[in-house]
Amino acid sequence: MSAWLGLGPAEMLGLLLVYFIGGLVKGGSGFGLPLVTISMSPFIVPIDLALAVNAVVLPFANVYQYGRSGLAKATLMRFWPILLGLLLGVPIGALFVNAIEPAALTMALGLFILAFVGLSVVNPRIAVPGDLERPAGAATGFIAGIVGALTTANGPLFVIYLVGRGVERQMMVATLGLCFLVFGVLVSGSFWAIGLLDAQRFLLALLCVAPVLVGVWAGDAWGARLPQATFRRFILVLLFLLGANMLARTAFAM
Template identity: 35%
Template sequence: MSFFAPLFAEYDPLSLVLAALVMFVAGFVKGAVGFALPMVAVSGIGSILPAAVAVAALMLPALLTNVWQALRDGLGKALESLRTFRAYTLGIVVVMGLVAPLVSILPAPTLLLILGVGVTFFAAIQLAGWRPSAEMARRPAAGAVSAGIAGVFGGLAAVTGPPVVLYMLARGVPKVEQVRIQGVIFLLGLIVVTSIHGATGVLNAVTLPLSVLLIAPAFAGMAVGLWVQDRLAQETFRRATLVVLVIAGLNLLRRGLAG
């Protein structure tokens, strides 16, 4: 109980219950579409608690749900996906590690605005009908740009999903393979970012217990979401991912502008 004592001393029970409910929804969305737990968690929990606390809180739930997502089809399949996208994955992880220390420096409104603009932009261009061609996506430069952008957003708040999803959709990667490689990329990146946050103090005596507390609702939500995902058609899956991006991105913008 002493492990959680600083958390309960800092925040009231209602705030913690609401944070757990948000994390359940975030887990559900991740299970259904294969990503977006950080976006939903940051935008939702960030409406209840400070932005930096929201970022810290999602670290362990995101890390462990990505273990589940990456290994759902077995270690062999995960390694096969990693080999296929090894250069792309390495680029994302390296940039995430370089950017992550900024979380302890940037003002909360600035952090939320950066995330909100990026997420909303990526979703809006897709919903407007723009989609990079498969030929364009296969160019090394396209992969490098996508990996760089994903690494920046991933380092700031583990929001690696939008550019990765767009890149995978453009490459025409099948749904199951897309979800698996997303899990592998997110997992490796989060291992690096979580380690950095532990060193910089973003994960501390208050936020680490909060992150532990939110693991269970994240897993419960993801279990329900995976049941839904298995019943989604490919095009329905694609549209659902974009709708999730728009909603989360606009909420991040609202939080950033509200200060």
């Protein structure tokens, strides 16, 4: 066990703790798991192993989040255009993996997120008009699919759209679960096809599912007690931190 994938007991415990923290953030906000874990786990394991584990954990976490919401049918009926855009965007993004510099795209995404947070603070009434919900949703899914294929960091794009529509917490968490479930399945299949994911890494990822689910449960129990206005402020703070993290990572990489 100590030599499995080059990980000793300390590394294993550290990795499980990282995924518990990621689950805690996801449970409270509905998103942020891959961004949290991909920021922390490379201090413990190689980046390619971290990406492989993320790819497997994501679908499991989102099946749980989406299934327990009680809003599976409602979210699918309302937000199917996001999924359509996502299914179109992911393969297109995959075609440009070797043509676009991921660091530049990550920096642009971080700047966009910070700009949105700033505008939301100055003008809290920024909104997506109701008559544009479906076309804006399809565009969001399409862009998120491309960005996700290139960086795996597309969660904030979904959140920005849902905040703009004024979606309340329970519906937002359920919708994010649906979007990430579809995206996670697509990414897992892609990683398996290119050899980044194999049987041993799959088994390691399965071990990380349990702490993630415990974290999601604990975070959701806490988040459900927040008033809608407080939840919105929490989301904006989390978006700010994630956007700043994106900029910091690309700056240090240069």
